Amino acid sequence: MIDMSLSPLRGQQTAEEILEPSPMSKLRRRIFKNHSFMIGAAILIVILVCALVAPLLAPHDPYELDLSKRLINPFWHDKKTDAEFMLGTDKIGRDYLSRLIYGAQISLLIGFSTILISGVIGTALGVTAGYFGGRVDMMVNFIINTRLAMPVFLVAMAAVVAFGASLHVVILVLGLFLWDRFAVVMRSITMQARDLDYVKAARAIGCSTPHIIIREIFPNVLSSLTVVATVEMANAILLEAALSFLGFGVQAPTPSWGLMLNEGREYMFFSPWLLALPGMGLFLLVLAINLFGDGLRDVTLERER
Amino acid sequence: MIAYALKRIFVAFLILLVVSGLTFSLSHLSADPALTIAGEQASDEDIEAVRKLYGFDRPIVEQYGNWLGRALQWDFGDSFHYKAPVVEMISGRIGTTMTLGFLAILFALVISIPLGTLAAMRPNSFIDRFALLIAVFGQALPTFWFALMMIIVFGVWWRWLPISGNTTWAHFVMPTIALGYYATPALMRLTRAGMIEVLGSDYIRTARAKGLSPTVVLFKHALRNAIIPVVALAAVWFGFMLGGSIVIETIFNLKGIGWLSYDALLRSDLPVVQAIVLIFASFYVVLTLLADLLNAYLDPRISVR
Numbered sequence: 377m378i379d380m381s382l383s384p385l386r387g388q389q390t391a392e393e394i395l396e397p398s399p400m401s402k403l404r405r406r407i408f409k410n411h412s413f414m415i416g417a418a419i420l421i422v423i424l425v426c427a428l429v430a431p432l433l434a435p436h437d438p439y440e441l442d443l444s445k446r447l448i449n450p451f452w453h454d455k456k457t458d459a460e461f462m463l464g465t466d467k468i469g470r471d472y473l474s475r476l477i478y479g480a481q482i483s484l485l486i487g488f489s490t491i492l493i494s495g496v497i498g499t500a501l502g503v504t505a506g507y508f509g510g511r512v513d514m515m516v517n518f519i520i521n522t523r524l525a526m527p528v529f530l531v532a533m534a535a536v537v538a539f540g541a542s543l544h545v546v547i548l549v550l551g552l553f554l555w556d557r558f559a560v561v562m563r564s565i566t567m568q569a570r571d572l573d574y575v576k577a578a579r580a581i582g583c584s585t586p587h588i589i590i591r592e593i594f595p596n597v598l599s600s601l602t603v604v605a606t607v608e609m610a611n612a613i614l615l616e617a618a619l620s621f622l623g624f625g626v627q628a629p630t631p632s633w634g635l636m637l638n639e640g641r642e643y644m645f646f647s648p649w650l651l652a653l654p655g656m657g658l659f660l661l662v663l664a665i666n667l668f669g670d671g672l673r674d675v676t677l678e679r680e681r
Numbered sequence: 682m683i684a685y686a687l688k689r690i691f692v693a694f695l696i697l698l699v700v701s702g703l704t705f706s707l708s709h710l711s712a713d714p715a716l717t718i719a720g721e722q723a724s725d726e727d728i729e730a731v732r733k734l735y736g737f738d739r740p741i742v743e744q745y746g747n748w749l750g751r752a753l754q755w756d757f758g759d760s761f762h763y764k765a766p767v768v769e770m771i772s773g774r775i776g777t778t779m780t781l782g783f784l785a786i787l788f789a790l791v792i793s794i795p796l797g798t799l800a801a802m803r804p805n806s807f808i809d810r811f812a813l814l815i816a817v818f819g820q821a822l823p824t825f826w827f828a829l830m831m832i833i834v835f836g837v838w839w840r841w842l843p844i845s846g847n848t849t850w851a852h853f854v855m856p857t858i859a860l861g862y863y864a865t866p867a868l869m870r871l872t873r874a875g876m877i878e879v880l881g882s883d884y885i886r887t888a889r890a891k892g893l894s895p896t897v898v899l900f901k902h903a904l905r906n907a908i909i910p911v912v913a914l915a916a917v918w919f920g921f922m923l924g925g926s927i928v929i930e931t932i933f934n935l936k937g938i939g940w941l942s943y944d945a946l947l948r949s950d951l952p953v954v955q956a957i958v959l960i961f962a963s964f965y966v967v968l969t970l971l972a973d974l975l976n977a978y979l980d981p982r983i984s985v986r
Contacts, residue, residue, distance in 0.1 A: 525700050528924060530954075533942075534958070622931060652833075
């Protein structure tokens with residue numbers, strides 16, 4: 377494949393090659409044939425749109441409380457329902473549907489911001505280690521192993537205690553912790569890409585190291601980067617939910633799904649839907665991200681084959 | 682081999698040294714420990730006296746040196762809150778956490794190995810798709826939410842199982858499932874991939890060709906080889922489970938180390954938190970070291986690289 381791109385025969389195509397569908401349309405066909413990618417993308421788009429237009433979609437203000445309307449049951453119950461509150465209200469009378477919709481915003485915000493931070497750190501470390509090798513690689517490997525030895529959840533809880541519990545602290549802590557997979561994957565892909573002919577050629581004609589890394593190596597790692605990003609995004613969302621559930625994450629009155637589970641816990645005997653609904657949200661979002669990532673991996677791997 | 686082993690052991694020690702340093706400095710960034718010990722109503726002189734008594738007025742490097750020196754002799758000081766030696770508090774509870782972790786990994790293996798094997802025997806069959814479905818759903822299910830749902834269904838509605846405490850074996854059923862299922866998808870996928878690879882190999886064809894029964898080929902020849910990486914991954918997952926045990930033990934009021942770390946973080950009980958982080962980290966480092974050494978022993982090429 378690589379020899380072909382450098383060979384002077386490239387211009388002479390056979391009839392079959394001309395009639396064959398373009399790589400782009402082949403890729404498009406593979407994407408549409410991949411069920412997990414399509415289902416994941418569909419759910420993800422629905423949740424994304426809900427989060428983006430939350431102010432239009434939510435029937436109530438998620439922070440507006442009314443103590444006279446505490447713990448109204450959702451519509452499938454017989455008693456104590458209210459047409460105004462489809463999914464009922466929480467312990468201080470806030471509309472649950474609105475809080476669930478705004479909760480998607482928080483989870484997505486955590487997911488995207490975390491992978492932005494951790495992606496930059498992990499990619500920088502991994503590409504550096506893979507490209508330079510030798511002592512640099514040894515050093516980066518040591519950093520990765522040290523990070524892996526730290527129990528993430530416990531240290532994240534300790535960091536939240538140290539710096540105060542808030543959305544920003546949670547994002548920062550998760551971003552500074554979840555870069556290990558980025559680094560490991562980027563390192564090994566860069567190592568392979570370093571020895572490709574066109575990278576060697578770029579080095580031979582005297583391109584600068586930053587130019588080679590950004591222009592020649594980076595396009596190679598892009599598809600794997602996206603796949604790792606989906607895995608880490610799901611991971612970050614679950615970790616934030618668990619942290620908030622234990623009270624070491626986002627603080628009240630923010631409508632985080634994890635925090636809603638925490639607040640609903642004391643009512644689990646008589647109002648189990650307070651626990652069921654936010655968990656369903658988390659499950660659906662993480663499921664969609666995982667399906668999307670799995671599908672993306674299959675589609676891109678097939679292309680590289 | 683010996684040189685490689687010595688090098689890996691040296692690196693493992695270095696990692697633990699860095700982790701202990703990070704843990705120590707992180708916990709000292711949090712609220713003034715002297716204030717925590719003396720209590721909210723303490724006068725300034727009292728706080729100053731406590732600071733002198735515990736040595737918090739010394740330079741942080743000196744404090745770290747003292748702490749590490751004592752930690753190496755298995756002495757992590759006294760708990761700020763309970764005023765009891767940390768080592769005693771931990772050793773009294775480590776049994777519960779180890780039992781839970783062991784049962785959870787056992788549960789995961791008992792589910793994932795047969796299911797992965799069946800899926801590998803008939804790729805793309807009904808059972809393969811079923812296994813994949815379980816893996817995809819399992820990965821998206823938040824552990825703590827799954828635990829809460831189990832409590833509602835099996836503990837509150839049907840009253841089959843106790844929901845809090847650790848006095849009988851029945852108390853371990855739900856925590857084991859909640860903690861164990863999360864490792865199942867990864868282990869099952871690895872079993873399936875390993876089995877498919879092994880079943881397609883030459884020596885299996887030879888074994889079949891010389892007329893061995895399918896059962897003997899499957900269990901004695903194929904599974905035995907495919908299972909080695911699964912067991913190695915299970916060991917790593919055991920390390921991860923110690924982290925997961927924090928949420929699970931808190932939910933089920935199982936008073937192991939996970940619960941203790943939650944309790945200690947709530948009370949800013951630094952000596953306890955530091956000790957647990959260091960113990961979890963050591964556990965992970967030792968497990969990966971053993972896995973690396975085992976791999977190098979089985980495949981001598983690794984130690985040359």
